[in-house]
Amino acid sequence: KNLLDRSNFFCQTxxxxxxxxxxxxxxxxxxxxxxxxxxxxxxxxxxxxxxxxSGNMDPCMLIMALAKAGKKAELLWQHTPEPPMNHHHQH
Structure with a gap:
């Protein structure tokens, strides 16, 4: 069973x-x-x-993949766009 729920990740850089x-x-x-x-x-x-x-991935997985390949990596910057907000006006 997949431990990571992909719906938690948006296209990010x-x-x-x-x-x-x-x-x-x-x-x-x-x-x-x-x-x-x-x-x-x-x-x-x-x-x-x-x-x-860029993509729909977990940054930790990138660092782990590079570590497996023998390369040390450090996350310098991450941008995850905000999900669209629903504007409901209550009167």
């Missing part, structure tokens, strides 16, 4: 700090993140050691 000192590291990181359920896009910035990931 996360920026991770990862040591990317060569093309092989970038390839390894990209491959590890692609395997995480819900990942839509991955943007690697080797110069600044940052990876931007």
């Amino acid at each position: 996360c920026i991770l700090k990862v040591n990317l000192h060569c093309a092989a590291c970038e390839k390894k990181v990209h491959k590890a993140l692609k395997k995480v359920d819900g990942v839509h896009s991955i943007d690697l910035d080797g110069k600044h050691g940052r990876v931007t990931v």
Whole structure:
């Protein structure tokens, strides 16, 4: 049984700090993140050691996937859009 309820996650963007000192590291990181359920896009910035990931996923799963691949990652920034609010006016 899946322990994570996917309905709790909205399409979000996360920026991770990862040591990317060569093309092989970038390839390894990209491959590890692609395997995480819900990942839509991955943007690697080797110069600044940052990876931007967008999708419907849990940021902890990204960090765990990178740890399994032997890469230490740190969450720098996360943006989860607010769900649309229902505006009910009571009179």
